[in-house]
Amino acid sequence: MPTPTLDPTQLTREQVLRALRQMDREGPRMPLSTVYDLVYRGRRYAPRAVAKLAYQLATGQPEAAWPLPAGAATNRVLEQLDFTIATKRPTLANSPLDGDVAAQQAMQELYTGRESARGASARSRLPVSSAQPAAEVQEPAAPYAPPAAPYDQAAARQELFISDDRLEAALAALRRRRNLILQGPPGTGKTFLARRLAWLQQGTTDMRRTELVQFHPSYSYEDFVQGFRPDAQGTFRLQDGVLPGFCRRAAQDPEQPYFLLIDELNRGNLSRIFGELLLLLEADKRGPAHAVRLPYSPADAPRFFVPENVFVIGTMNLADRSLAPLDYALRRRFAFVETVPEFGLPLHRLLAAQGVPAAVIERLTQRLSALNHTITDDPDLGPAFQIGHSYFCAPPAEPAAADAWLTLILEQEIAPLLDEYWLDQPARASAQKKKLLAR
Numbered sequence: 001m002p003t004p005t006l007d008p009t010q011l012t013r014e015q016v017l018r019a020l021r022q023m024d025r026e027g028p029r030m031p032l033s034t035v036y037d038l039v040y041r042g043r044r045y046a047p048r049a050v051a052k053l054a055y056q057l058a059t060g061q062p063e064a065a066w067p068l069p070a071g072a073a074t075n076r077v078l079e080q081l082d083f084t085i086a087t088k089r090p091t092l093a094n095s096p097l098d099g100d101v102a103a104q105q106a107m108q109e110l111y112t113g114r115e116s117a118r119g120a121s122a123r124s125r126l127p128v129s130s131a132q133p134a135a136e137v138q139e140p141a142a143p144y145a146p147p148a149a150p151y152d153q154a155a156a157r158q159e160l161f162i163s164d165d166r167l168e169a170a171l172a173a174l175r176r177r178r179n180l181i182l183q184g185p186p187g188t189g190k191t192f193l194a195r196r197l198a199w200l201q202q203g204t205t206d207m208r209r210t211e212l213v214q215f216h217p218s219y220s221y222e223d224f225v226q227g228f229r230p231d232a233q234g235t236f237r238l239q240d241g242v243l244p245g246f247c248r249r250a251a252q253d254p255e256q257p258y259f260l261l262i263d264e265l266n267r268g269n270l271s272r273i274f275g276e277l278l279l280l281l282e283a284d285k286r287g288p289a290h291a292v293r294l295p296y297s298p299a300d301a302p303r304f305f306v307p308e309n310v311f312v313i314g315t316m317n318l319a320d321r322s323l324a325p326l327d328y329a330l331r332r333r334f335a336f337v338e339t340v341p342e343f344g345l346p347l348h349r350l351l352a353a354q355g356v357p358a359a360v361i362e363r364l365t366q367r368l369s370a371l372n373h374t375i376t377d378d379p380d381l382g383p384a385f386q387i388g389h390s391y392f393c394a395p396p397a398e399p400a401a402a403d404a405w406l407t408l409i410l411e412q413e414i415a416p417l418l419d420e421y422w423l424d425q426p427a428r429a430s431a432q433k434k435k436l437l438a439r
Contacts, residue, residue, distance in 0.1 A: 009080075023049075023053065036086065039084045052065070151199040160196060161189065161342040173335035177283055179333055180334060180337060188339040202256065213263070225241050226238065226239070262315070265315060287307065291305035367410075392409065410437055
């Protein structure tokens, strides 16, 4: 038999889809794997079996052996083609069902793809009024993440409103602590900066190694780490949240940095959300040696740990009066970097490069700088309530529309904020709005 010449990493998504369609036609499908499943349209497949068949179809050699081992090596090839690889969920103690296989079988009733004998049989049991043909679900044709491009200090300098020294200090804090919080007034580009720090650290805009979540008052440990949630049949089952899956991906790729971005970090109940992460976040508590058992997990389930190549970047709005300050146990696990409004030369250059007239730029920078001085000097407000520059970073394409653009932002976005700031001092709010909007 001739040796296949195809590099296994050169498989295409269409070749894998061909393999999945053939497995569906030939049925029953190959047995599920013991550790990982490829999940596609509600069905589960053994990743290595799928890869092997796709490889045979691509090479035209039905007896060709898949050259990569099962597990991380094979999974990585499939994940790069935007297929979902799921780790087996543990079977609940004292349950008569194997949770994964039972769920996989039940999901067949939900599959809305090509007609099959099993599907037809299931529909024949439905009432006549509900036995309608279902539309076939289509996956997006385009990849989920945009193509990656190189990213370095020069690229960052074109986008960010902070000096090289402050940028290098933020990167140094991230490397030292592995956990960083960007804090400052609203509109100072904290989330924008968080992404760019991740890109700088990995040297590329590749978003496959970055996970973004946003905390809010309803966010919980069960959403972030692990808990009981209903499945498609309404049965509560133990399911992982965002964090364990992200950490598994990072652990399978230890040579590359992975970034967890947490937007609006302090809007959630952090002690309740983080749980064991309060211990495992520390830079010297990473890796399998510090693994802990998760409270919901069975006694024989694998212990959980945060890999050494995981970096956490949070953003924190200091102006929200409804939020409690971070407790000291969590605070000491992060480095903190301040972000500030920038109405000086960087914003001036950005607007000028996009054709905004000099008179409009002068009006914007002078009035917002004066307003921020007033807000900073107010004992009931302070620096955390300043107006950020991100309101003004997307001017219109036509220079002639710039003056009206600025006026609308001041009237519709900044002025209502001033009414909120000086809710119990309407005369002061009115005076500041008059200064801001004067022609």
